[in-house]
Amino acid sequence: MNDPIKHVAITGGTHGNELTGVHLVRHWQSQPAEVRRSSFSTELHLTNPRAIKKVRRYIDQDLNRQFSIQDLKNPELKSYEQQQAKSLDALLGPKENPRVDFIIDMHTTTANMGMTLVFNSSDPLVIGMAFYIKQKMPHATLFYEPVDRLGHNFLTSIGRIGGFLIEVGPIAQGLLNYQVYSDTQKAVLYALDYLEKRNTGQPLDLPKEMAGYQFIEKIPLPENSEGEITAMVHPNLQDKDYHEIKPGDPLFITLAGDTIVYDGETSVYGAFINEAAYYDQHIGLSFMKSIKINLENSGSENYG
């Protein structure tokens, strides 16, 4: 149904202080052979130029929340990132009938999430790509958050089959780290190899099922009545992304040193633990559940 993939976009700098994607785009602009494949075109874009120049996540709003079809069609939304989202939709989309088939958007995180592949589609092409990369890079984690493509607000959602967000950490904002750079580079190149093999009918030999994590909800940092943060991530939880959090386990520690525990009834797993970019919303971490992702039963009901 989705075949063939004809146009792929690789994007960096959607968050202007996540330098890895910015420098990988610049690297590939000077070394285009590395991302060239025979069966589709690959284009490279720096998506938030003003934020990149200022080395900030965004100028007015998070660009990677501006791509719902409702917002793209709303002429009242005129902030820098809202306008930038409309420009990118004109360049890569339009969302309802996109020119670009697939978008790979490169991000970093201050959380200890290693090499994480965030995918929002249950389309077999997308699931297969995640499996292929994890086969080649077993330390990759599959982060599954299926959503409706048209309603979704990520940049990747304006691709015909959506896309993929590569999220690598831990790394501070405004910084390069070779391990993070190199992991991101490899994962993108494997994604392109996968599409090339798929387009040209080469055998892929993917497993039927792989382990991953599905997003449940975001957990706020404790606040006082003035809305100020009163606690931080507990040291036992810091850097423990994708570890089990059992009922009664410490979540936060107050500025005065008191522990706040997880009061749920079933175990969960943490992700985006102590992500700096979420401090403005006072979010401490995401709760995830451990899942098996199935390739053969996957379908495109939820997404496109």
Place this chain on the structure above:
Amino acid sequence: MNDPIKHVAITGGTHGNELTGVHLVRHWQSQPAEVRRSSFSTELHLTNPRAIKKVRRYIDQDLNRQFSIQDLKNPELKSYEQQQAKSLDALLGPKENPRVDFIIDMHTTTANMGMTLVFNSSDPLVIGMAFYIKQKMPHATLFYEPVDRLGHNFLTSIGRIGGFLIEVGPIAQGLLNYQVYSDTQKAVLYALDYLEKRNTGQPLDLPKEMAGYQFIEKIPLPENSEGEITAMVHPNLQDKDYHEIKPGDPLFITLAGDTIVYDGETSVYGAFINEAAYYDQHIGLSFMKSIKINLENSGSENYG
């Protein structure tokens, strides 16, 4: 000569995205007994309110480079941080005859520098404080960079005997981490204990000599002719602050994967390796030399 210490200032948020000091100041404002001592007054200040609100290092310029006597006296310098420096000089100084005796300024770094005490004075009171804290917290590193107090551009230089910069990492900007928060808190409280003991004539039992590192120079990241970064810190060097760098050891790796080595003739030690805040100046690290710091031969020739 310096005795007694009557007024101590503890400052946070000089860089508005270094949240540890900001939250410690707020914590102590609500729990003042923790920083109260019998023989001197302790005051708490958030020094860069607009940058703190925006969670940015600075609004116009790095505040912690605006305190040279020349700049404080220059009426032409009117940026936000330049004005803020003059306000702080009026509040804590004036630099030529300061009201406040000693300033402890709390910072964080994205580099793996652990608990580092940066001191710019060879005054025995300052050296003794560094030794006292390192006795109590043996993992602390002493970072010695003696400079002339009046010419120096750090906030701490407007204190009568200068002060101390506490620099803890690795931590991303815009983030809290309990280990970093707790280490900073302990070091500040030990500094106050030291001043209390010194003021009240209690025995200190300090060693005559301790090991530390002295700043040599800042090393730029490689650039191309357009002034863009072309390389990053080499993975062998990443997180290796205060380790020896021998001639021929890797320093950087280019975006294309080529290694650039240290071509000096004698070993040095790295600090501020891959500090995000220095990317705007394209600084990759600082070179340091290993030194013995002597308490008995210390004097105040260089500083105040």
